Amino acid sequence: MEGYAKRVHDPYFQPPLQSAIVSGVSLGSCVWVPGPVIVGAGPSGLAAAACLKNQGIPVLILEKTNCIASLWQIKTYDRLCLHLPKQFCQLPFMPFPKDYPNYPTKQQFLAYLEAYAKNFDLNPVFNTMVVKAEYDGVFGFWRVQTKVTEYVSRWVIVATGENAEEVVPKIEGMNEFIGPILHTSSYKSGDCFENKNVLVVGCGNSGMEVCLDLCNYNACPSVVVRGSLHVLPQEMLGRSTFGLSMWLLKWFPVRVVDRLLLFASHFMIGDTDRHGLNRPKLGPLELKNVSGKTPVLDVGTLAKIRSGDIKVYPGIKRLARNNVEFVDGRIEKFDAIILATGYRSNVTTWLKDTNSFFEKDGFPTKPFPEGWKGECGLYAVGFTKRGLLGTSMDAAKIAEDIACQWNTDKKHLKSLRHQPPKLSVYIDS
Numbered sequence: 001m002e003g004y005a006k007r008v009h010d011p012y013f014q015p016p017l018q019s020a021i022v023s024g025v026s027l028g029s030c031v032w033v034p035g036p037v038i039v040g041a042g043p044s045g046l047a048a049a050a051c052l053k054n055q056g057i058p059v060l061i062l063e064k065t066n067c068i069a070s071l072w073q074i075k076t077y078d079r080l081c082l083h084l085p086k087q088f089c090q091l092p093f094m095p096f097p098k099d100y101p102n103y104p105t106k107q108q109f110l111a112y113l114e115a116y117a118k119n120f121d122l123n124p125v126f127n128t129m130v131v132k133a134e135y136d137g138v139f140g141f142w143r144v145q146t147k148v149t150e151y152v153s154r155w156v157i158v159a160t161g162e163n164a165e166e167v168v169p170k171i172e173g174m175n176e177f178i179g180p181i182l183h184t185s186s187y188k189s190g191d192c193f194e195n196k197n198v199l200v201v202g203c204g205n206s207g208m209e210v211c212l213d214l215c216n217y218n219a220c221p222s223v224v225v226r227g228s229l230h231v232l233p234q235e236m237l238g239r240s241t242f243g244l245s246m247w248l249l250k251w252f253p254v255r256v257v258d259r260l261l262l263f264a265s266h267f268m269i270g271d272t273d274r275h276g277l278n279r280p281k282l283g284p285l286e287l288k289n290v291s292g293k294t295p296v297l298d299v300g301t302l303a304k305i306r307s308g309d310i311k312v313y314p315g316i317k318r319l320a321r322n323n324v325e326f327v328d329g330r331i332e333k334f335d336a337i338i339l340a341t342g343y344r345s346n347v348t349t350w351l352k353d354t355n356s357f358f359e360k361d362g363f364p365t366k367p368f369p370e371g372w373k374g375e376c377g378l379y380a381v382g383f384t385k386r387g388l389l390g391t392s393m394d395a396a397k398i399a400e401d402i403a404c405q406w407n408t409d410k411k412h413l414k415s416l417r418h419q420p421p422k423l424s425v426y427i428d429s
């Protein structure tokens, strides 16, 4: 093991046994990986891998499920389209096909990701969950453990996503409620909720869209809106609200852009406070910067709220057999509850992060644009709270940084190879 450890920094190291995995050398259940180990084969893991391969650096991608982009394949509803226009969601080096609509469907996005993986010859190791990753300060490499194998590498790239685990709130009386209670990650369509009273808890983009979907399947949805939120039209002045905001930010400070957005929203969709959707004091972009809370981009739900097809309730006090009591004292009957209560990062459950690069919430301590690089070869991609645009920026920076180390080592080792044998014996011993 010590011999291999000394070769960790040698990119020319040719292992005596070729393992099936990126030319790693297998030492029983321990595999030496010459390039970085990427944890997670979602869009972020794929983007980082493509950028590294483009620099000529081999990668090993470990993915706990049996497919790429498991969030999109397994945990999203049928009617989902990208919330942002395609030009802001494309991964490095490969734009979306020209014939794709502005907001590609989930199936189109998945087809794009499959093509991306194929194009860059990315072959994640599936059904391989990382249970622990720890830096070994003695040998100067990372030990990345799965249930059966330990992978050893100089670099670990965390790409497990901001949405790795469902957030399921504890609500009083949850066990008494006789109808189904499910998280949006298990919701596919309103098909089985026809004529049912369904309470959607949470009013982010997913909660709002699930309400609309339920309406389209002739269910009777209600939505719980506990705090305040910004609802903006998805498009303004013939442009996407997101694109327009990005453009305005080039010229004006964030507060001015917020005022312009709120003015245009008021003009287009009216006063949302009247419908129980109270606006926060901070503007939508400032709030996003401060708290990471994303404004809801309306895709038709607001019209259904206005027409009374979707009812709005305040927070829940408790559940009972087949009804829900709200904090304002109202009690209503419901057949099912859908929790649109979001997700959380799982990094702290498996990464032993002695340098506190990650906070307790599983996000990097330093906010965007600083949160991509930790110490001792630790990197994070896709934790910017800025969607796939943030992912692409992280991926490019990580690949450049690792390429610098990779190439410096290569030069260094080349020059050592021309030194008297004493030195090279030290390197190779």
Ligand SMILES: Cc1cc2nc3c(=O)[nH]c(=O)nc-3n(C[C@H](O)[C@H](O)[C@H](O)COP(=O)(O)OP(=O)(O)OC[C@H]3O[C@@H](n4cnc5c(N)ncnc54)[C@H](O)[C@@H]3O)c2cc1C
Binding pocket: 039, 040, 041, 042, 043, 044, 045, 062, 063, 064, 065, 068, 069, 070, 071, 072, 076, 080, 081, 082, 083, 084, 088, 089, 128, 129, 130, 131, 159, 160, 161, 162, 163, 164, 206, 346, 350, 381, 382, 383, 386, 387, 388, 389, 391
């Ligand atoms: C409903 C919905 C709609 C969205 N729409 C948009 C949009 O329009 N535009 C946009 O920019 N963003 C959008 N997002 C944000 C979304 O997070 C990103 O689009 C994208 O999925 C993030 O990619 P990721 O690779 O960082 O994370 P993920 O897609 O979550 O991928 C992480 C991968 O890591 C794997 N993994 C987790 N833990 C382990 C482990 N311990 N070991 C091995 N593998 C592990 C997971 O199985 C998963 O495959 C949306 C999110 C949701 C939920």
